[in-house]
Amino acid sequence: MTGLMDFFDELIQPDGSARAGKKQLADWMVTASRDMLKVRQTEAEALFRRIGITFAVYGEGGDPERLIPFDIIPRILLAKEWAFLTRGLEQRVRALNMFLHDVYHDRDIIRAGHVPEHLALRNKAFLPEMQGVSVPGGVYTHIAGIDLVRTGEQDFYVLEDNTRTPSGVSYMLQNREVMMRLFPDLFSHHQVAPVERYPDELLASLQSVAPPSCEDDPTVVVLSPGLYNSAYYEHTFLADKMGVELVEGQDLFVKDNAVYMRTTHGPQRVDVIYRRIDDDFLDPLAFRSDSTLGVPGIMNVYRSGGVTLANAVGGGIADDKAIYMYVPDMIRFYFGEEPILKNVPTYWCARDDDYKYVQDHLDELVVKEVAGSGGYGMLVGPASTREERDAYKERIKANPGEFIAQPTLALSTTPTFVDNGYAPRHVDLRPFVLTGADKIRLVPGGLTRVAMRAGSLVVNSSQGGGTKDTWVLEDEDAPC
Template sequence: MATDGVFDEMFGRDGHARTPYENIARWLAETPPDQFESKREQADLLFRRIGITFNVYGSSAGTERLIPFDVIPRILAAREWRTLEAGLFQRVKALQMFLQDIYHDQHIIRAGIIPASHILRNDLYRPEMKNIRLPGDVYVHIAGIDVVRVAEGEFYVLEDNLRTPSGVSYMLEDRAVMMRLFPKLFQDNAVAPVDHYPAELLRQLRSVAPERAAGAPTVAVLTPGPYNSAYFEHAFLAEEMGVELVEGQDLFVRDDAVWMRTTRGPRRVDVLYRRLDDDCLDPLAFNPDCLLGVPGLLSVYRNGGVSLANAIGTGVADDKSTYPYVPDIIRFYLGEEPLIGNVPTYRCGRPDDRAYVLEHLPELVVKETQGSGGYGMMVGPKATREEHEKFRRLILDDPDGYIAQPTLALSTCPTFVDEGVAPRHVDLRPFVLTGKDGMAVVPGGLTRVALTRGSLVVNSSQGGGTKDTWVLED
């Protein structure tokens, strides 16, 4: 079942079902295949009916596509999850402190851990944020940390998503659909619930409201609109939290405050969970051509009249060029060793690293430091010779713009594909919430699966699917 040399979540390396998967492996063996086929069709129908679709960039405006859902769950034992959870809290906590520091005293630069130019010349560093005091010193209220596994007990962080990470609605809907299709599985397995995510999110968002609004702050979700690829999620979260889903056109700035236009006149907004990039937030301060935001928002924000989640300027901490420094960031602020490591990373800006990368292109994964969603990357072993050459030129033209990593043997998980059940590579994106009074993470996260045989790219924009993720309770 398992592919050679690759760790399989269900069968490990020796083909015997691992403890957390024992029940599911039996279920998989005992259920007749045609029953799965009909359940898969039902799942498809359910997703289409609830309209969980996403828009694909680059195809004609508003094209909706269904993200493939796989009915075989990905499972983590309670013990595995405890380790992961501690590692995630540690990492996000350090990154918060890092952001607080670089926008204030910059100890980390003075200590020589990260070169000043690396931060100050990064496009994602926002000088507008210098010396702005945020409620609770929280910058990243919602973090999506991409974790991969290569062996029993061996996890790595592949990427930190600290701007507007998406996918949590799939985590919730996958579970809802799974419970509807296979209620018995949940009787037989003690699966930790995830449905309280929206309530937890709302609690954290309220905790960072400006002091003036203490008591009953007004929270709203700010979306770029129905044509955004993650619009479904924005609407879903607003609905689940019971708050307004607003677009830039619904808001305006007056008297150092942000207001929504309502049928009964203007109403003040205290916390915006914004799913809009920094660049688009305020045409007066950032990109004047992007009209999705609210003119004047930045000045209200700087004066503490409204809270934004996440804060402006967090991109500098999840940039792929900052990623290699994260273990040092953890050591510097917390005085601890990272509980979850980084994937070894070569920075093409360093001559030695660059020489190595150029020599080993066919073995490495090369990524644009500012790319996301699986765009602007090359998976060496799967790429053609022309692509190797293309990336060689790209790296030589702009060495600082690229990093490279060894091609990891990401773990696989059995998945329904055209030829039956076969191992496919997976990753995991848990969502870590931070508020004024602490941190929270719901057990599990979103498991993405690369549906193409051998593919390591799990992004939904590149044909990836999702699975329900179970954390078993002890």
């Protein structure tokens, strides 16, 4: 059971002292009064409401515009840890891009036998429409969110690669804004690497992948499904910070092999679309014909190079949970290097041995649906009841290929402000990796998600997880 596992706390060592480079925060936490922290916590909540940083959940009753719980105790990463993660993330995202290009072109990796053909080509996320299509700069995963977990001083694992439309970056930026308003003194005593240039980096990255047909400054837009989407706030936030139009499908139309937006003084050509709608809904002529969110005919323009879509269509194949198992092999195959970031050992129930192991060890494993996301439909073995496990066993039996299982990781904890003071809570980290035609860009940090319930290992916001500000310290030799 989780209670019996040893957890690595990122701030406090088992003897109660602070870890290297983090003493100052730990000391501050001791001196900060509980009442002051309570007041700040309330202020933080009011700020989020006021600015309208909400996560929309429709159709479940209750307030449709919910706040994601925010914890006021920051999570610290040291400069050397971040340098290590940066190398690993760049390597991994480069490999994912190589793989996507490969799978839609020559399929070397499949022919060499490193990724099973049926797993790639018979995958629902594989889109035949993209075969042989050249995308500018060979970039598919313009914005990737790589979910990392930590189990020890040196031990970081990649839990998931999100290569479709990963969200959460606005929380990374707003958490910092709110923290700087609430605790200015903390920032004057820490060398916290700034994150606010993310929108500029994103814009530069998007401009770098303008289609060849674009001769002037590329016109970039953010395409949103609209204000009922759960991440709508983020869409407006990013468009605003980049200084580009936020459009919906109805604002765009296709004419003469180009995409235009309807403006008050006539059509204006669009070159790069940062789209936050899924492949299925992009083009009712190519995919779901009932989609009202998309732009009829946009796929034809895209395929012939008249407009760039970010992320690329069909990129979902790279964040498939079964393909995930082969990412280390991709890195070895394409670069001849060893992966810097480790994968979590994964059992895939389509394999006979794995299937048997999973059925026998369900109480120790976390089982996920290959096509699932957002923490829905997963089973956390150690926290489950016998009835839940038995029911889940039947589901796996019916469709073994649809499930993977991983050992329950001893996710690191970090102190979190709760009702009766500080308590360790499990965290993960989602850094955002930007891939342009010119280079890869990363801002130091990412979104730290925290399981607010004691003992819980599920950090997804749809499952009651919260967030924290993530600090990458620039200078470890600063006095502390």
